[in-house]
Amino acid sequence: VRISVCSFTNVIWPAEDVTVQGDTARWKGTTHAQHFCSSCGSPLFGVSDGAGESEVMLGAFDIAPTDLTPTYEQWVGRRERWLHSMGEQFAGDRTAVA
Ligand SMILES: [Zn+2]
Numbered sequence: 001v002r003i004s005v006c007s008f009t010n011v012i013w014p015a016e017d018v019t020v021q022g023d024t025a026r027w028k029g030t031t032h033a034q035h036f037c038s039s040c041g042s043p044l045f046g047v048s049d050g051a052g053e054s055e056v057m058l059g060a061f062d063i064a065p066t067d068l069t070p071t072y073e074q075w076v077g078r079r080e081r082w083l084h085s086m087g088e089q090f091a092g093d094r095t096a097v098a
Contacts, residue, residue, distance in 0.1 A: 018045070023038050024038055024044055025037070031049045033046065033048075073089045
């Protein structure tokens with residue numbers, strides 16, 4: 001058994017600041033649509049109904065920025081106990097734009 005940590009960071013942009021070129025594959029649950037690369041299935045971004053935001057996965061960039069600092073955490077009930085706090089914490093999704 002091997003235990004590892006995979007850094008997984010998303011950046012939230014106002015929806016009007018995001019332009020998508022090309023086709024994506026899309027899966028939509030009740031209120032959230034997740035978009036994937038239609039060739040390899042890599043996650044690209046997600047959009048929740050009425051949120052006015054796009055949640056872009058940093059791994060979707062050709063050159064992902066490495067100098068960003070999170071200001072809040074979501075779904076903290078699932079976080080590992082040994083992680084230090086990374087800002088304001090939310091039990092589920094943070095829905096407000098700020
Ligand atoms: Zn791909």
